[in-house]
Amino acid sequence: LAKTTQPISMDSYEGQEVNITCSHNNIATNDYITWYQQFPSQGPRFIIQGYKTKVTNEVASLFIPADRKSSTLSLPRVSLSDTAVYYCLVGSLNSGAGSYQLTFGKGTKLSVIP
């Protein structure tokens, strides 16, 4: 079971780049790493997903080292509207054991300060 660990909270000023790291030491070979954003009283929303190296989309970048035991979500030039909780997720379908596991981290509460 790929357990994930993230910092509980982070503060940043507007316009800065924010990097949030997630540890997942037991990640399985076929697991992808997905990051979600959640605002209060809403469901999580997909941000970015990757398997290895670097992935970039219009809102974020995801850096995954070669050993895949951690990943870093990078948010460029954050604004006040980026204040939210960010979750990393790894999951696996262990068809051999007949089990299915999805493990969300406890999330990182990002506060963007004016």
Added chain:
Amino acid sequence: ETGVTQTPRHLVMGMTNKKSLKCEQHLGHNAMYWYKQSAKKPLELMFVYSLEERVENNSVPSRFSPECPNSSHLFLHLHTLQPEDSALYLCASSQGLAGNQETQYFGPGTRLLVL
């Protein structure tokens, strides 16, 4: 708007009541999920359905009973709940089973209070 709707958005029930939460997805997905989110705990996966068959039941008490009549609808039937069951219940869907390059689309959740 994610294409996943949940009703009701808020629910207050007594411990002897029976109620149901409803989730509907308009995305043509094949997998649906129930999660529980408490104030001080991470998102907990409760149930997973793929093509209307239950894939996983993460040791959830029997007072929670899921039902997936078709690939677009998912229910969570509640009976004799405890105050500690008060939480935000989130429904999600994905094209295939999430984890292996599949992403989930979450509904807004049902805020449940058990008195």
